[in-house]
Amino acid sequence: MRAPLYHLSRRARDIRAPRKWAREEGDGAGRRGYTRGVNQCFFASDLHGRVDRYDKLFAAIEREIPYAVFLGGDLLPHGFAPLSSGDPGYRNFIEDFVAAGLERLQSRLRERYPYVFVILGNDDAKPEESSVIEIAARGLWIYAHGRRFDLESVTVYGYACVPPTPFMRKDWERYDVSRYVPPGCVSPEEGRLLAAPSAARAREVRFTTIQDDLDRLVGDADVRNAVFLFHAPPYDTALDRVPHDGKMVDHVPMDLHVGSLAVRRFIEKRQPLLTLHGHIHESARLTGAWCDRIGRTMMLNAAHDGPELALVRFDLHDPSRAERVLI
Ligand SMILES: [Zn+2]
Numbered sequence: 001m002r003a004p005l006y007h008l009s010r011r012a013r014d015i016r017a018p019r020k021w022a023r024e025e026g027d028g029a030g031r032r033g034y035t036r037g038v039n040q041c042f043f044a045s046d047l048h049g050r051v052d053r054y055d056k057l058f059a060a061i062e063r064e065i066p067y068a069v070f071l072g073g074d075l076l077p078h079g080f081a082p083l084s085s086g087d088p089g090y091r092n093f094i095e096d097f098v099a100a101g102l103e104r105l106q107s108r109l110r111e112r113y114p115y116v117f118v119i120l121g122n123d124d125a126k127p128e129e130s131s132v133i134e135i136a137a138r139g140l141w142i143y144a145h146g147r148r149f150d151l152e153s154v155t156v157y158g159y160a161c162v163p164p165t166p167f168m169r170k171d172w173e174r175y176d177v178s179r180y181v182p183p184g185c186v187s188p189e190e191g192r193l194l195a196a197p198s199a200a201r202a203r204e205v206r207f208t209t210i211q212d213d214l215d216r217l218v219g220d221a222d223v224r225n226a227v228f229l230f231h232a233p234p235y236d237t238a239l240d241r242v243p244h245d246g247k248m249v250d251h252v253p254m255d256l257h258v259g260s261l262a263v264r265r266f267i268e269k270r271q272p273l274l275t276l277h278g279h280i281h282e283s284a285r286l287t288g289a290w291c292d293r294i295g296r297t298m299m300l301n302a303a304h305d306g307p308e309l310a311l312v313r314f315d316l317h318d319p320s321r322a323e324r325v326l327i
Pocket of ligand 1 (some may be wrong): 048123278281
């Protein structure tokens with residue numbers, strides 16, 4: 001059984017028409033073959049509560065007025081400490097800073113305010129999900145984890161969970177295709193949960209894989225014209241490389257690729273139009289590539305291990321000409 005399809009409101013789509021001209025003027029278009037189109041989208045991920053990255057993203061949204069914005073998880077600070085100079089250390093970052101910024105944009109852009117799709121990532125505490133849902137209810141963004149949406153002629157799917165990592169925070173971890181835990185990683189059944197533990201959750205983590213979740217989410221739907229917002233990258237691509245060269249754990253070499261095999265197999269088999277990924281900050285630096293392809297599927301990575309915001313721009317109907325800028 002697959003997830004129900006949510007139709008984004010007709011009214012919202014109709015009043016979006018005037019922005020066509022708004023997107024065709026201004027700067028930034030035409031670099032490296034990229035042309036700003038009617039359905040220009042932004043993709044950003046792994047902002048990790050950095051106020052300066054959000055400020056840059058909000059400014060770009062206000063300047064360029066994209067059609068849709070995709071936020072790929074790991075969006076919040078790890079704790080409440082200030083993360084950069086000038087960052088006051090918000091007590092409730094998601095509400096007091098992120099939602100407040102989106103509210104400001106919405107009041108300025110009004111009917112031209114973009115669709116904003118959001119998922120959380122493995123570094124975001126599960127209890128924050130209730131704020132994400134509450135902010136969605138106010139119309140500031142669309143919570144996409146485990147759901148699908150009809151947007152123009154494409155379908156948008158969201159999925160936040162990642163395969164086992166070495167990190168202890170396990171709210172958004174799942175076994176990948178089996179109960180295998182790679183060398184150097186900690187099982188999702190160990191580690192720490194910030195959500196309240198429950199027997200149901202324990203069962204779910206023990207017996208559910210990312211592969212099962214994707215089967216349930218997508219069912220037998222035709223995804224050739226679908227966009228997937230994932231936190232995890234696909235295994236063994238330019239998007240999931242880590243600097244583990246020569247490292248051993250218990251005499252076993254650590255894998256240099258740490259993406260999801262379930263996500264990879266899903267892309268190989270189902271060939272969606274476009275997949276968006278974050279999670280592995282170093283990968284673009286190590287492989288020299290922030291995009292990759294499996295068959296006809298274009299795969300883009302917005303995670304970045306420098307101080308800048310990595311902003312990926314793409315046209316919803318021609319993602320092969322995407323560009324990524326560090327700002
Ligand atoms: Zn991250």
